[in-house]
Amino acid sequence: MTQTATFINIGERTNVTGSAKFKKLILTGDYTAALDVARQQVEAGAQVIDINMDEAMLDSEAAMVTFLNLIASEPDICRVPVMIDSSKWSVIEAGLKCLQGKGIVNSISLKEGEAAFLAQARKVRRYGAAVVVMAFDEAGQADTVERKVDICARAYKLLTEKVGFPPEDIIFDPNIFAVATGIEEHNGYGLAFIEATRRIKATLPHAHVSGGVSNISFSFRGNDRVREAMHSVFLYHAIDAGMDMGIVNAGQIAIYSEIPAELRERVEDVILNRRPDATDRLLEIADKYKGGAAEKAVEDEAWRALPVNKRLAHALVKGITTYIDADTEEARLKTTRPLDVIEGPLMDGMNVVGDLFGSGQMFLPQVVKSARVMKQAVAHLLPYIEAEKSAGEVKGKILMATVKGDVHDIGKNIVGVVLQCNNYQVIDLGVMVSTDKILETAQAEKVDIIGLSGLITPSLEEMCTVAAEMERQGFTQPLLIGGATTSKVHTAVKIAPCYSGPTVHVLDASRAVGVAGSLLSNAMRDKFAADVADEYARLRAKRAANDREERLLSLSEARTRKFPVDWSAYAPTRPTFLGLKVFEDYDLQELVSRIDWTPFFRTWELAGNYPKILDDPTVGESARSLFADAQAMLARIVAEKWLKPRGVIGFWAASSIGDDVALYDERGAAAGVAHFLRQQVDKRQGAHDLCLADFVAPEAAGYRDYIGGFAVTAGHGVDERAKAFEAKHDDYSAILLKALADRLAEAFAERMHERVRREFWGYAADENLSNEDLIREQYQGIRPAPGYPACPDHSEKPELFRLLNATENTGIALSENFAMWPAASVSGYYIAHPQAHYFGVGKIGRDQVADYAARRNVTVQQAERWLSPNLAYERNR
Secondary structure, eight states: OOSGGGOEEEEOOSBTTTOHHHHHHHHTTOHHHHHHHHHHHHHTTOSEEEEEOOOTTSOHHHHHHHHHHHHHTOHHHHTSOEEEEOSOHHHHHHHHTTOSSOOEEEEEOSTTOHHHHHHHHHHHHHTTOEEEEESEETTEEOOSHHHHHHHHHHHHHIIIIIIOOOGGGEEEEOOOOOOOSSOGGGTTHHHHHHHHHHHHHHHSTTOEEOOBGGGGGGGGTTOHHHHHHHHHHHHHHHHHHTOOEEBOOGGGOOOGGGSOHHHHHHHHHHHTTOSTTHHHHHHHHHGGGGTOHHHHHHHHHHGGGSOHHHHHHHHHHHTOOTTHHHHHHHHHHTSSSTHHHIIIIIHHHHHHHHHHHHTTSSOHHHHHHHHHHHHHHHHHHHHHHTTOOSOSSOOOEEEEEEBTTOOOOHHHHHHHHHHHHTTOEEEEOOSSBOHHHHHHHHHHHTOSEEEEEOOSTHHHHHHHHHHHHHHHTTOOSOEEEESTTOOHHHIIIIIGGGOSSOEEEOOSHHHHHHHHHHHHOTTTHHHHHHHHHHHHHHHHHHHHHHHHHOOBOOHHHHHHTOOOOOGGGOOOOOOSOSEEEEEOSOOHHHHHTTOOOHHHHHHTTOOSOTTGGGGOTTTHHHHHHHHHHHHHHHHHHHHTTOOOOEEEEEEEEEEEETTEEEEEOTTSOEEEEEEOOOOOBOOSTTOOOOOGGGGSOBGGGSSOEEEEEEEEEOOTTHHHHHHHHHHTTOHHHHHHHHHHHHHHHHHHHHHHHHHIIIIISOTTTTOOOOHHHHHTTOSSSBOOOTTBTTBOOGGGHHHHHHHHTHHHHHOOEEOTTOOEESSSEEEEEEBOOTTOOOOOOOOBOHHHHHHHHHHHTSOHHHHHHHTGGGBSSOOOO
16 A cells, blocks of 8 residues: 555544454443553554444433543543544534544435525534535435535535634545445446545545445455455555545555556456446456465365264264265264164264354354254154164253243254253243243253243243242243343342242353353362352442432322423424225335344344444354354345234324323324323433323313324244254254244334334335445434333233234234234334434332322332332332
8 A cells, every 4th residue: 555654544443333352341431441442453453443332221411421431531541532422412512512622523414405404513513523425415415526525525515604613624425335235236336435535535625534444345345355355455545635634454464566467456446446347356356366266166166075973073073964864874874773873973073163163163043053963864764773862971851941921032043052062961841831830840840951942021020930839839940031031130139039049140142051060060069159149249239229320200200300491482293194094915025225234243142233243353254154144044034924914003192191191092082091100210311211102192282183003013934934944853944934934024013113213104205325324323203122222011012002002913913021022023003203212211209109100000019010120128928
């Protein structure tokens, strides 16, 4: 590379939307460790650090203020400028107030028109900051040279002539898009940025140009050498054209002159769009720089020449089922008894898998694939070993069940597969399993460990019930607790006191084997159980101290701090209809583009945000393989119509009455009531204690507002097909299908919300957002769901389902604990007010519980059971 001395590198890891590590640190309040992330960015050569706190479960303004104030006292960090990055102007402004030196705002654009653009620009100038201006106007993002230059020139004229903005404080981002995607229109994107940069620098004096460089090479994710070459070649020409700064991974920039001549020429052909076959020519040689296609093909088949025992072990580690039946049969014919194949090469291979997984060298999707190979091999041998069904010497027998009222089992199934891979016998009772069935089966099967799983918050209460009954019946087996809503603290505080036997929270599948092994080891069990009990006792003591110190406002005082809305200045948009609209067999293809892939990878315990996870140096290879499998199955789901998405939406006139919202039908008659909860935490001065009812116009406004509701599912068809996979010993495909169905259900909810905003309610008819913008919730209005932080009571679902006639219209049923079946289902409310936003209710006091019980016309004890995770006090069981 040349001319890099003047190029400014922007560090992006202090960003909750781009770094899972930084997000976790901020959400847990570990600002000391978060500062280390910023420090590492500066030490690695970042000359600007980009800070973003946009997260639904975060008080973004407070987090931004706290972090910037801490940075100001760190000499080795505050020596570089800060780029305040947020989609919320209030967060940007809060951050600007904290900066001691000159900051940078990222970003503003013309996408909402000139008035909003000028208003924000004037405020930026008032704070003395520089500003990043995206090449984005009312018609969308600019992709051609002319559009890029025209938008930037228009913005420059507005900023310099109407705002008086110093031109040297203007940074244009003319949009770097991926090239070599296979779509012809994309071939010119690299050259368009370079040429636009040249014109901007020539015609807009003193302005700067920036961009996100890694976007250019996205088509070659997984091939680091080609990506490095693309970044280097792109920067070589872009910097020559006048690019001043950008977000660049310093580890993925090769020295321009040291790039092999053949690779450099073909990359340059692609970046500069010098020939129509440039993409094909780069693809021809790409594998050579990933290790070589021919070499790889030879290596891929070399293992077939190994002895059969080695071939079986290799197939298990690599998850290859192609030859498993033939190889297993060959091994059987060479042994005295069929069981020797299981106890020998198959278990040897699974031991390698277990060791690699335990040491972090293999990841969950690979382990589940290995389990598929093992199950198919055992299935081939079963007719020969007759009654001998165990795979070698079983380490222990573990019963697993999703508790009564809960239907979610993906996580439980994954844990079961991992345990089976490590030679534990697993008895899986499935979902919605009663306490009686769990304990009767445990006694009949003489199991060594009982494992409980659940996703929804009522499952936490059900687990306490199981634990208490185990104590009453004199059980002594260890009790394992797992599931998305469970935690070590909850297990220690709520479940462990109900049972005198060992009670252990298992965070994820990767910990299950170690915990089971410790609990079933004669040498380790007593010490392990004692250590866990001591840790949980400390957690209970700490929690008790925190509860005593926790400062809650009275409910009456919290209500005085409700979110202030000037209802006299608000004119609600009337939906295009009042009542219900049903959607039968919704187009699956329309939902695919709305999928948020990041949670999909988290289901498989792969940490990282999509699409960056595909290039992650640790989990990238596993993530790419899993993603390829998901794409292949998704194509079949759509083409063969495996699933039948169904949904219903509804709109009603509404008025808030205190913390409730009254609903009225099209004739103005009372239709129902939605009951909400209010925050009671004593916050900093000027902050508000929120309730969802705050965002619906009160009766006193003199007019009726509106509220919506929805229930959608992509789960019809999942159960039958998953069972078919399981019958073929293919747990991997069964889990993959369920995970994809969950993502399609969320995509359905997201797509329906988009249509509500633009079409059915129409309060944002001109909205034009990318899928990334939708995932980041950069739209007006919210869709809070019962059971989630803003309205944590699952027991509100039956009223919502009654209003929507959801079971008849969608086929979604509610369990006794309000779980939705099929599991791949989403329901909630629509609230349209432009200031409405997500929040967490958090802990609540006895006064609000009593008030809520009265509003719901139930006993306080019943309300406490529903709201157990939110109680700021210990209730009497």
